[in-house]
Amino acid sequence: MSADRFLSKRETIVLVLLALVVLVLMPCLNAFLPKTSPFYVTDFTLTVYGKYLCYSVLTLGVDLLWGYTGLLSLGQSLFFALGGYALGMHLLLMIGKLGQYHNDLPDFMVFLEYKRLPPHWVPFYHFWFAAAAVVWVPGAVAAIFGFLAFRSRIKGVYFSILSQALTYAACLMFFRNDFTFGGNNGMTDFKFILGHDLRASATQRGLFIASGLLLFGSYLLCRWLTHTRFGKVQQAIRDSENRVLFSGYATANFKLFVFVLAAVLAGLGDALFVPQAGIINPSEMAPDKSLEAVVWVAVGGRGTLLGPILGAVGVNMLKSYATRAFPNSWYYLLGGMFIFVVLFMPKGLVGLPRQLQDLWQKFRPRSQTNPVPAEEDADKVGRARPAEPGTPAPPPPRDETVNGTGSL
Amino acid sequence: MLEVQQLDVSYDGSQILRGVSLVVPAKKVVCLMGRNGVGKTTTLKAIVGLLKPSRGAIRLDNEVLGALTSDARARKGLGYVPQGRDIFPQLTVWENLKISLVVHRKKANGELDRVLELFPVLKTMLERKGGVLSGGQQQQLAIARALLTEPKVLILDEPTEGIQPSIIDQIGETLIKIRAEGKVSILLVEQYLDFALSVADSFYIMERGSIVAEGPIAHLNDDVVRKHLTV
Amino acid sequence: MIPQFILTVEGVNKSFQGFKAISDLNFYMDVGELRTIIGPNGAGKTTFLDLLTGRSKPDSGKIEFERDTDLTLLNEYQINRLGIGRKFQTPSVYTDHTVFENILLSLEGSRSLFAAIFNRITTAQRAKIQEILELVNLADKPRRKAGTLAHGQKQWLEIGMLLAQNPKLLLVDEPAAGMTDEETARTGELLMGLAGKHSIIVIEHDMVFVRQIARKVTVLHQGSVLCEGSVDELQNNEKVIEVYLGRKKHA
Numbered sequence: 001m002s003a004d005r006f007l008s009k010r011e012t013i014v015l016v017l018l019a020l021v022v023l024v025l026m027p028c029l030n031a032f033l034p035k036t037s038p039f040y041v042t043d044f045t046l047t048v049y050g051k052y053l054c055y056s057v058l059t060l061g062v063d064l065l066w067g068y069t070g071l072l073s074l075g076q077s078l079f080f081a082l083g084g085y086a087l088g089m090h091l092l093l094m095i096g097k098l099g100q101y102h103n104d105l106p107d108f109m110v111f112l113e114y115k116r117l118p119p120h121w122v123p124f125y126h127f128w129f130a131a132a133a134v135v136w137v138p139g140a141v142a143a144i145f146g147f148l149a150f151r152s153r154i155k156g157v158y159f160s161i162l163s164q165a166l167t168y169a170a171c172l173m174f175f176r177n178d179f180t181f182g183g184n185n186g187m188t189d190f191k192f193i194l195g196h197d198l199r200a201s202a203t204q205r206g207l208f209i210a211s212g213l214l215l216f217g218s219y220l221l222c223r224w225l226t227h228t229r230f231g232k233v234q235q236a237i238r239d240s241e242n243r244v245l246f247s248g249y250a251t252a253n254f255k256l257f258v259f260v261l262a263a264v265l266a267g268l269g270d271a272l273f274v275p276q277a278g279i280i281n282p283s284e285m286a287p288d289k290s291l292e293a294v295v296w297v298a299v300g301g302r303g304t305l306l307g308p309i310l311g312a313v314g315v316n317m318l319k320s321y322a323t324r325a326f327p328n329s330w331y332y333l334l335g336g337m338f339i340f341v342v343l344f345m346p347k348g349l350v351g352l353p354r355q356l357q358d359l360w361q362k363f364r365p366r367s368q369t370n371p372v373p374a375e376e377d378a379d380k381v382g383r384a385r386p387a388e389p390g391t392p393a394p395p396p397p398r399d400e401t402v403n404g405t406g407s408l
Numbered sequence: 409m410l411e412v413q414q415l416d417v418s419y420d421g422s423q424i425l426r427g428v429s430l431v432v433p434a435k436k437v438v439c440l441m442g443r444n445g446v447g448k449t450t451t452l453k454a455i456v457g458l459l460k461p462s463r464g465a466i467r468l469d470n471e472v473l474g475a476l477t478s479d480a481r482a483r484k485g486l487g488y489v490p491q492g493r494d495i496f497p498q499l500t501v502w503e504n505l506k507i508s509l510v511v512h513r514k515k516a517n518g519e520l521d522r523v524l525e526l527f528p529v530l531k532t533m534l535e536r537k538g539g540v541l542s543g544g545q546q547q548q549l550a551i552a553r554a555l556l557t558e559p560k561v562l563i564l565d566e567p568t569e570g571i572q573p574s575i576i577d578q579i580g581e582t583l584i585k586i587r588a589e590g591k592v593s594i595l596l597v598e599q600y601l602d603f604a605l606s607v608a609d610s611f612y613i614m615e616r617g618s619i620v621a622e623g624p625i626a627h628l629n630d631d632v633v634r635k636h637l638t639v
Numbered sequence: 640m641i642p643q644f645i646l647t648v649e650g651v652n653k654s655f656q657g658f659k660a661i662s663d664l665n666f667y668m669d670v671g672e673l674r675t676i677i678g679p680n681g682a683g684k685t686t687f688l689d690l691l692t693g694r695s696k697p698d699s700g701k702i703e704f705e706r707d708t709d710l711t712l713l714n715e716y717q718i719n720r721l722g723i724g725r726k727f728q729t730p731s732v733y734t735d736h737t738v739f740e741n742i743l744l745s746l747e748g749s750r751s752l753f754a755a756i757f758n759r760i761t762t763a764q765r766a767k768i769q770e771i772l773e774l775v776n777l778a779d780k781p782r783r784k785a786g787t788l789a790h791g792q793k794q795w796l797e798i799g800m801l802l803a804q805n806p807k808l809l810l811v812d813e814p815a816a817g818m819t820d821e822e823t824a825r826t827g828e829l830l831m832g833l834a835g836k837h838s839i840i841v842i843e844h845d846m847v848f849v850r851q852i853a854r855k856v857t858v859l860h861q862g863s864v865l866c867e868g869s870v871d872e873l874q875n876n877e878k879v880i881e882v883y884l885g886r887k888k889h890a
Contacts, residue, residue, distance in 0.1 A: 230755035232740050236733045243731050247804075248719065248750045257752055420729075422790030422817030443883075444680060444844040445816055569680060599679070601884035616820075616845070638883045639677065639846060639858075639873045 006227035007220075015216070022053075022212040027205045043201050046208045048320065050276045052313045053211040057218050057269035059296050059308035061262030064222055066294070067303030068231065069258050070238030071155070075163030076266050077289035078170050079138035083267025084274040084284060085174075085181060086137050089121060090130035091190040091198075091275065092182075098191055107189065108182050118180050127194055134271040135264050142263030143256065150252035150259075155241070164287050174282035186281025193275050204276065211272045215309070218265050222305050225261075234258060299341050301348025310349050409434050410455070410486075410561045410595065415464035417447075417454050424450045426617045428464070432561055437587050437594040439608035439625070441601075441637060446614040448597045449491060452565050455595075456488045457481045468560065487559030487592075491566050493550040497539030501530055501549055504538050508556035523552045526582050544575030551579070555586070562586070562594045568603050576603060583607050601633065613637065643706060645670045645808055645838045646691070651700030653686060653862075660686040661697070662862035670705075673834035675841045675849050678859035679883055684842045687859065688810050691840075692725050693718040704808070724806035728813045730793035734786030738777050738796055741785050742768045745800035768803070774832070775799040776825060791822030795829065802833075809839045815848040827851040858882070 029041040058080050065071045092106045101110040123129040177183030196203040225231055236244045237251050244251050274280045300311025322330035410432040417425040424447050432438045440448050453459045457478035466473045473481055495504050524531045527548040568576045586592055598604045611628050613621040613636045621632055648666035661683050668674055689695045693715040702710040733741050772778040775795040815823045831852055843849050850870050858865040860882045873879050
């Protein structure tokens with residue numbers, strides 16, 4: 001007897017198809033087609049979409065926290081940026097003498113008259129150390145902050161405000177030139193990653209594929225996790241934390257786990273984002289960046305994992321287009337869209353088909369009485385579909401007649 | 409006159425009131441009774457507009473109240489004194505009273521004196537914060553506050569609950585005085601039988617969300633009481 | 640053999656800021672009994688349950704569970720683990736989860752993070768969930784979202800969630816509130832069916848329901864036990880009548 005699969009057959013097919021398009025088709029269209037072909041995908045396009053894929057990983061974490069656990073963290077871009085800085089440090093060191101000042105030290109250190117590399121920078125010469133830091137730095141910060149917050153039972157609005165404060169404080173720290181992380185200029189001008197020239201198409205392709213793999217992997221991980229009993233507890237915490245406590249679960253631990261996981265995912269996302277963007281600076285940690293991520297999730301549809309991805313990619317695509325087409329007024333367009341979604345599409349893009357279906361149901365002429373509410377279809381697994389208009393309705397199941405004031 | 413017809417009220421998926429009908433004639437005191445959980449407070453909340461009925465009509469002097477919000481109903485003449493008094497603890501007695509005058513945009517004068525005459529104990533503590541008053545004093549303040557809005561119907565939810573016997577007697581006498589003045593009718597929810605017997609003109613008894621007995625107060629005899637109000 | 644009490648409450652007092660909520664309360668309950676507690680407003684019924692579950696601590700007196708377990712020394716979580724479960728008046732099921740999941744989340748078993756992520760549902764657990772669903776009349780709708788259930792069904796689901804923790808003593812606060820007549824009768828049957836295997840205290844106001852389920856009824860008044868007996872006995876008891884009609888206020 002098969003256990004419940006966490007992906008339905010249909011979803012598996014769709015995912016495989018998407019994986020083929022993203023991981024195989026697009027890079028091929030870049031690598032093997034001549035530049036004049038109408039199907040050619042430019043390096044630039046790959047990079048842009050690669051960044052969107054990284055943003056999507058960030059939003060998965062936001063949704064895991066907000067949509068599934070009820071924790072609205074307005075500071076996820078801090079963890080995103082921390083991961084980016086970790087890798088950025090390594091990339092900066094890899095520039096070596098090819099930088100502006102032809103010095104082993106990174107440009108900003110020369111500019112600020114450092115005599116030698118600060119000790120905490122030294123291990124970042126090694127890629128594996130930087131890669132590990134991408135995971136444990138955001139993870140550790142999240143663990144400490146989360147531990148303190150959840151043990152003190154901080155939740156709701158206060159938690160959101162605190163997360164904003166955290167990212168803002170970090171942003172201010174990183175802006176300081178004496179903080180040894182590049183100050184307000186950040187880190188840029190990267191040349192090599194693992195020996196490969198960052199400016200080469202092949203490297204960019206590789207990064208694009210890696211971003212895609214990260215996204216798929218993260219998505220599968222999140223889907224699996226929300227399917228386990230852990231996921232059920234998580235969602236119960238979202239709906240009624242006291243009840244969960246009352247059932248004997250230490251909810252603080254569950255929340256901490258998700259918080260750290262979301263932070264790690266964010267860190268990994270920026271680690272792949274930074275080599276594609278070519279720069280990281282403290283404004284990545286600015287409070288509004290975290291808000292943007294939340295908006296992507298809201299537009300896409302929170303609590304669905306797919307929605308955030310759609311939101312991240314869709315809104316950023318729209319933003320790219322709007323900044324070019326309406327250079328003076330693109331923010332009105334974007335702002336208007338946000339307002340529209342919040343007012344009229346509470347379930348986001350993902351919920352749109354269902355919303356339209358419900359609207360259609362409301363306005364089409366009634367040719368049958370009381371259409372069966374969809375929640376009850378779940379009981380009728382194995383039975384015939386609900387009656388078409390014109391055919392006699394099947395007799396209601398016995399228990400429904402008992403409750404005179406039931407949901408029917 | 410307050411008329412309630414065939415009221416159905418549901419809350420959170422369960423039906424609390426089923427076809428409740430009652431009448432509060434002008435200048436009369438009507439008592440709504442029943443054990444805990446039968447729907448008395450729900451009925452009052454529906455009348456003042458805090459709960460929306462799924463069926464039925466509420467009329468004040470033949471005007472349907474259906475679409476009106478609670479504050480509109482208060483201005484129309486419903487003076488509600490909820491269970492637990494709900495006075496403002498951080499405001500003084502004087503400020504609590506003054507707020508009622510603002511409802512009808514009146515200036516303090518005649519009405520205020522009259523009300524303080526009805527509840528002389530309030531006169532001695534106009535500067536005290538509402539929160540430090542005893543239960544009985546708070547109840548008197550709450551009734552005074554409602555009276556200041558010059559209601560047509562005074563609606564009281566268990567005014568004797570948690571109050572010492574001497575104040576209960578005072579409140580009873582005051583309600584009788586108010587009735588005698590003939591300007592206000594009173595709808596009273598009460599479980600304290602003797603109080604109801606001394607003050608009311610007619611009664612309704614509820615059980616499981618419907619009216620199961622009604623009539624002039626003289627008809628509230630031991631049999632009816634045993635059947636619906638005790639164990 | 641002396642029949643064992645599941646609950647021994649002796650000389651318990653509890654005051655809140657000068658107000659005496661529980662006054663020299665004595666209460667004894669047999670294992671497997673279904674006891675109904677009634678009483679007018681302010682009698683102390685909810686405070687009594689709070690004392691039993693550890694939500695508040697008595698000022699003085701003894702509260703013993705089964706033999707020798709002093710509940711006054713334990714906290715809420717520990718008392719819950721002992722096997723005392725409380726069902727509150729308003730249903731608090733997980734509305735977005737299915738009926739099945741609601742029971743699953745309440746099922747006895749490891750509550751650790753690790754177990755939640757990696758332990759799969761065993762056949763034994765499935766069987767137990769099925770058993771509980773059948774007990775509470777919800778076996779035909781395991782996949783229904785709890786939020787869409789009728790009020791009465793939500794109450795049953797919540798009783799089911801309580802049962803999933805294998806409680807020895809169930810404390811049920813006003814289970815019939817807001818139910819249709821049909822639902823009320825079914826709830827009564829449900830509770831009567833559970834007695835014996837479980838000990839149950841029911842607090843209620845609905846006399847029709849009380850008559851259906853009650854054998855022994857305890858009347859609380861002003862924080863202590865006024866009297867106990869069958870419904871018929873209490874109906875004719877002058878003290879009880881007076882208390883319900885408020886006459887005691889002028890005593």
